[in-house]
Amino acid sequence: MGQIEIRDLSIEYKKPKSDETFVAVEKVSLSLRQGSFVTIVGSSGCGKSTLLLAIAGLIPYASGSIEVGGRKVSGPGRERAMVFQDASxxxxxxxxxxxxxxxxxxxxxxxxxxxxxxxxxxxxxxxxxxxxxxxxxxxxxxxxxxxxxxxxxxPDVLLMDEPFGALDAQTREVMGGELLRIWERDKKTAIFVTHAIDEAIMLGDEVVVMGRNPGHVRAVVRIDLPRPRTPEMLDSEAFLAYRRQLREYIAADLVALQMIEGVV
Ligand SMILES: Nc1ncnc2c1ncn2[C@@H]1O[C@H](COP(=O)(O)OP(=O)(O)OP(=O)(O)O)[C@@H](O)[C@H]1O
Ligand SMILES: [Mg+2]
Structure with missing residues (x-):
């Protein structure tokens, strides 16, 4: 059904007006349990949308493999549905x-x-x-x-690319709660991209942290908070510890990037 296995996945784009290619995602391996809610965070340009589009079967990949429910992804399919970053x-x-x-x-x-x-x-x-x-x-x-x-x-798999990106913080919280209620009832495998670390923790069974240059998985953090999740958890010690840990991973990626680009 909705078990997702991604192995050594690399995705390349053609650079505009050039014969060169650009590696957007390099050697990503992830295993997502059927029925789990996985969130993805990482700075702009690290390949989050690219990864989702590939799982949706909407763009080709250069190497590696994606399997959903034991079947290799080679194009769009009924068992996968996507909510795009730009409302459509x-x-x-x-x-x-x-x-x-x-x-x-x-x-x-x-x-x-x-x-x-x-x-x-x-x-x-x-x-x-x-x-x-x-x-x-x-x-x-x-x-x-x-x-x-x-x-x-x-669908067995629901792919959501920053679906709440354009919303104010309060509406986001309400929508996140609603989404969790629906998901807890239907138990679909959900992948949810967000820039908001708190949202990633609040919604996820696991948070995948991606880094840039080229896009890769830096860490996968398991979130052991009980469900149903409640707004009170935002102030718990466990929540704050997850937030600290995730911020460190993201900050480390930005420092690594600045070194590559010669900023520091
Ligand atoms: N169609 C395309 N052709 C060429 N390059 C592309 C294309 N789409 C994305 N890219 C490049 O791939 C990289 C990853 O883009 P992607 O949209 O996956 O990032 P993202 O993590 O979703 O960023 P954001 O958080 O800003 O949405 C970027 O450097 C981008 O310029
Ligand atoms: Mg994106």
Missing amino acids: LLPWRTVHGNVRFGLELQRWKRDDIDERASRYVRMVGLGAFANYHPHQLSGGMRQRVNIARALAVD
Whole structure:
């Protein structure tokens, strides 16, 4: 199902207007348990989106392997759904119509499409806004539609690239709580990219720290906080210790980078 095995994965891009290639991700190996919630942090440009796009099967990889549920990834598949870093709703469709869209692409039965779209619109708290168009929604509401669209197709793996990036801190906390409730019920394997360390700890069973030049995995930190997670945990000793540890990993990466670039 949603077990993910990544071995020695390297991803290259062609440099614009040149024959040279750029190594965006180098020799990444990760093993993600079926049903676990894994968060990824790391400075801008370290290859987080690239890694997610590769797992989604939307970009090719130069070497190594990705397996989801024991099957090699060689393109997009029904069992994986992605919420993109930039919100990607169809402006001419309503909230309900946008959630329908993913189901239509996958050719679900007509009756199922309507029923599931309505259910997931309600699940993300937008039942009263089903007939609104994207421009009539706030940024947070639009992101909920994106999440509903990904969940509605019932994937084994949910790939989320900074889905709360554009939201204020309070809305983020509420949305994070909602996402955890849905995940705890459905038990999908979730990979969630964020810049916010606290969010990474609060949501994750494991936090993957990536570093740059080229993009690689610096550390994988297991988060042994009980579930359900609560806002009170933010002040616990254990939480603060995780935060310190993760900050150190990220800071070490920035120092290493400055040395390469000759800044220090
Ligand atoms: N289509 C592309 N063609 C060439 N280079 C690319 C392409 N997409 C990304 N890159 C390069 O790959 C590197 C990693 O990019 P990526 O978007 O994966 O980083 P990220 O960790 O998601 O960053 P951010 O936190 O800013 O979203 C960057 O140096 C970027 O310039
Ligand atoms: Mg990114």
